[in-house]
Amino acid sequence: xxxxxxxxxxxxxxxxxxxxxxxxEEVELxxxxxxxxxxxxxxxxxxxxxxxxxxxxxxxVSYLKRExxxxxxxxxxxxxxxxxxxxxxxxxxGSGKTMLMDMFYSATKGIVKHRRRYHFHxxxxxxxxxxxxxxxxxxxxxxxxxxIAGWIMSLPFDTKAKxxxxxxxxxxxxxxMKNILPAVADMFFLDGEENEKGASILCFxxxxxxxxxxxxxxxxxxxxxxxxxxxIVATSNRAPKxxxxxxxxxxxxxxxxxxxxxxxxxxLIGSEIDYRRFIAQKSENQVHYFWPIEKEAMNEFEKKWxxxxxxxxxxxxxxxxxxxxxxxxxxPQSFDGVARFTFEYLCGRPLGAADYIAxxxxxxxxxxxDIPVMSMRxxxxxxxxxxxxxxxxxxxxxxxxxxxxxxxELFQGTEEGTLFDLESFQFETETEGGRLRRNVLAExxxxxxxxxxxxxxxxxxxxxxxxxxxxxSRLIEMxxxxxxxxxxxxxxxxxxxxxxxxxx
Numbered sequence: 001x002x003x004x005x006x007x008x009x010x011x012x013x014x015x016x017x018x019x020x021x022x023x024x025e026e027v028e029l030x031x032x033x034x035x036x037x038x039x040x041x042x043x044x045x046x047x048x049x050x051x052x053x054x055x056x057x058x059x060x061v062s063y064l065k066r067e068x069x070x071x072x073x074x075x076x077x078x079x080x081x082x083x084x085x086x087x088x089x090x091x092x093x094g095s096g097k098t099m100l101m102d103m104f105y106s107a108t109k110g111i112v113k114h115r116r117r118y119h120f121h122x123x124x125x126x127x128x129x130x131x132x133x134x135x136x137x138x139x140x141x142x143x144x145x146x147x148i149a150g151w152i153m154s155l156p157f158d159t160k161a162k163x164x165x166x167x168x169x170x171x172x173x174x175x176x177m178k179n180i181l182p183a184v185a186d187m188f189f190l191d192g193e194e195n196e197k198g199a200s201i202l203c204f205x206x207x208x209x210x211x212x213x214x215x216x217x218x219x220x221x222x223x224x225x226x227x228x229x230x231x232i233v234a235t236s237n238r239a240p241k242x243x244x245x246x247x248x249x250x251x252x253x254x255x256x257x258x259x260x261x262x263x264x265x266x267x268l269i270g271s272e273i274d275y276r277r278f279i280a281q282k283s284e285n286q287v288h289y290f291w292p293i294e295k296e297a298m299n300e301f302e303k304k305w306x307x308x309x310x311x312x313x314x315x316x317x318x319x320x321x322x323x324x325x326x327x328x329x330x331x332p333q334s335f336d337g338v339a340r341f342t343f344e345y346l347c348g349r350p351l352g353a354a355d356y357i358a359x360x361x362x363x364x365x366x367x368x369x370d371i372p373v374m375s376m377r378x379x380x381x382x383x384x385x386x387x388x389x390x391x392x393x394x395x396x397x398x399x400x401x402x403x404x405x406x407x408x409e410l411f412q413g414t415e416e417g418t419l420f421d422l423e424s425f426q427f428e429t430e431t432e433g434g435r436l437r438r439n440v441l442a443e444x445x446x447x448x449x450x451x452x453x454x455x456x457x458x459x460x461x462x463x464x465x466x467x468x469x470x471x472x473s474r475l476i477e478m479x480x481x482x483x484x485x486x487x488x489x490x491x492x493x494x495x496x497x498x499x500x501x502x503x504x
Contacts, residue, residue: 001229005197007078015074020151022066023168027161059171080229083199088207088260090236091269093466094276094473097235098205100269104233105203114189114200119394120208121353121387125324127217130184132325135177181220188225200225204234205394209243209253216249219256226263237466239266276477283480288400289407293370301402305340305367308400312336321362324354331359337493340367347384356388360395364493371403374411374468382411386471393474396483396490407475411468 089097105117118126152165176183189200202225209215226232236243240260244253288304290297309316312335319331319339329351333340339359346359346368359366374382392399403410477483488494 001081001083001199002197004078004080004229011074011078015070018070018073019066022069023165024155027155027157027165030161059168060175062168063171063175080227083229083231083263086232086234086264088232088234088236088240088264088266089269090239090266092272092274093237093469094274094278094477095269095271096275097269101203101205101233101235105201108201112199112201114198115203116189116201117203118205119390120204120206121390122357122394123204124214124217125354125357126188127184127221129324130187131180134180134183179220181217182224185221185224185228188221189230200230202230202232204232206390207234207236207243209248209256212248215244215253215256219252219259222256223259226259232260232264234260234264237470239268274473276473276480279482280476280480283482288398288479288484289403289475290401291403291406293402293404297402301367301369301400304400308338308365308367309335312338321358323358327354329355329358331363334363337363338365338367339363340369342369343371343381343385346388347381351384353387353391356391357395359388360391360397361492363397364487364491365398365400366392367400367402369402371401371410373405373409383467386467389471389474393478395492396487398484398487399475399478401475407472410475411472 087101089100091097102117105115108115152162152169155162155165157165188202189197207218209218222232240257243257244250287300290301290304316333316335319334320328321331323329331339331341332345339362341359346356371385372378374385389399405412
């Protein structure tokens with residue numbers, strides 16, 4: 001893979017050099033024609049455009065001809081060497097899918113240099129973030145001189161010729177922006193410290209296709225990564241072919257399924273046992289979940305809060321933490337890695353996965369009070385609560401709750417109706433209000449054109465049942481000694497502390 005990436009870098013450099021040479025040849029050829037610039041400037045007025053010709057079709061044809069010529073001169077993009085097949089692990093809630101994947105990921109430490117582990121929510125946010133960065137860098141208004149690339153400025157041509165070359169450069173960028181996902185995929189394993197490329201492994205927890213954007217983004221990103229030799233180890237509740245029961249973007253979805261089945265062995269975890277619940281039944285659990293919201297439970301919850309604050313010490317203060325996309329979140333009560341919220345504060349406002357990831361990364365212990373029984377009346381809050389539990393669990397946080405009912409009854413509904421009384425369960429995508437998602441075109445490309453718009457997620461009854469069952473299962477496991485003992489080892493707060501001590 002290291003050799004492949006060296007060859008790929010050389011190919012990209014050679015192709016760019018040849019492209020510039022072709023552009024310069026075009027300019028030199030045109031400059032010999034004294035009427036060429038006049039035709040260039042007046043072509044729309046001197047020649048009638050066919051009715052079926054779209055704007056910019058001339059540039060598009062020129063671009064395609066140039067790309068075809070480059071293929072013949074430099075050759076096609078190098079092909080990655082055959083990679084070992086990855087794994088697609090699927091099965092029921094609590095069957096051990098994530099545990100197996102995480103065991104594998106831990107085993108690759110120090111062996112595989114380029115590796116990433118993402119939960120679905122975090123992966124979608126990273127994709128949004130990278131898309132936004134690329135899009136923003138392209139559309140920012142710049143003075144004319146700064147829009148003309150440095151290599152063009154130094155050429156021995158007049159200003160008109162340079163402006164033409166700059167226009168061709170911008171058009172190339174526009175074309176690339178209309179198919180932005182490969183560029184995002186290429187950045188998946190790069191960070192500020194490590195820019196060398198080699199063999200790579202992506203562990204992807206809870207693959208879902210909750211909306212059109214998820215289908216298009218996953219198809220584009222995973223197809224690029226798999227074609228470039230990345231090994232995927234993924235978990236899901238469903239087999240690949242069953243991920244899209246809503247039937248959205250069938251053609252694009254089928255390409256995603258074909259890629260996954262070509263590059264991954266499918267492994268069904270067939271047990272009906274929820275091992276989180278099984279472990280909880282076999283162990284002496286520490287009480288971190290208090291119910292109902294009555295005097296005795298409220299006193300126990302407050303006692304737990306005072307015990308934790310007394311153990312860790314420090315003064316309780318309000319705090320502000322950074323969230324992705326340059327936002328911040330106010331934390332009403334916090335100290336030394338511990339925070340306290342109400343259910344309404346975290347789930348009754350338009351917050352999303354980015355906010356919950358920020359909470360989970362900054363606080364190893366989280367107290368949440370006044371959690372109601374979920375019903376259709378507060379289904380949007382219920383969905384946020386599930387996302388919150390996912391992120392607290394993924395980051396191995398200690399969670400203390402004060403709730404209206406037991407864990408098993410939390411998602412059973414009220415007299416207002418259960419959460420499953422629906423033909424389809426619709427809600428606006430919580431991830432940043434959809435503001436940074438570009439328009440998803442019918443042909444499956446993600447474009448920077450047009451105004452940003454939200455995308456409505458449609459999760460049907462069965463998908464919601466999976467989500468609720470997962471939340472219940474995780475809440476139960478989060479009470480067990482096995483889980484709680486791991487907080488000091490696995491939570492990012494303590495890992496950062498361990499890293500600092502090692503550097504001393």
